[in-house]
Amino acid sequence: MTTALAFRDVNAFYGPAQALFGMQLTVGAGETVALLGRNGAGKTTTMRAAMNILVRRTGEIDVLGEPAKGTSDRIARRGVGWVPDDRRIFPTLTVRENLLLAQKSARAKDREPVEFDEVLEILPIMKRLIDRRGSALSGGEQQAVAIARAIVARPRLLLLDEPTEGLAPVIVEELQRAVADLPGRFGMSILLAEQNLAFVQSIAQQVLVLETGRLVYSGTAAEFAADPSIRERFLAIGSA
């Protein structure tokens, strides 16, 4: 498998309202692709379409070499980790219990989970959170746990929806190191929705920009970095 995720001419709809128009994207094996765009551009919808959840769509989507059909659970079973923007972790459970559940769930899907030691090595912040309850964590800490939980399942494709939104800089730095480490360590492919350009540029090989549901730019991270006019045209207002 050389392509982890592919969209061909995808239109997506919420009821009568169209949210994606002719979306094209390819995430190669081991590649990190960033999806940029202002609020409402269609980043989250792109991830929902890949998981076949909440949106009606036309066009073709392949996830890990197979069409994105059936329930999101079935798609996840192929080896897809999705960290939605709501950071849902179990509030009454400790971080350790949250991660144990993820390990158990991975085993139930015949996937070999990542051991705790390795998770702590990737995300050292987990060390001091491990025995705290979900409800006692800050938003940034919850986000780190949500990502750790996705990593535990050793996904082949990871969908990260605005992981740095509202986070303190020190947590952003740690996430940056962690996410940058995943392709080399596990061979993971990553689709990263973001508004934080510094974060994106340190991690992604390809950059896509969405504007009101349409792809308005696609290039390598180096090309993107070299062309400030793209940032001014599509991202300056309303981006972090």
Ligand SMILES: Nc1ncnc2c1ncn2[C@@H]1O[C@H](COP(=O)(O)OP(=O)(O)O)[C@@H](O)[C@H]1O
């Ligand atoms: N559940 C929903 N029901 C109806 N419209 C939605 C829903 N979620 C998102 N939208 C609309 O779809 C468009 C794309 O939104 P979204 O994918 O959430 O953008 P982003 O993640 O880039 O902020 C927006 O116009 C938004 O209002």
Ligand SMILES: [Mg+2]
């Ligand atoms: Mg979103």
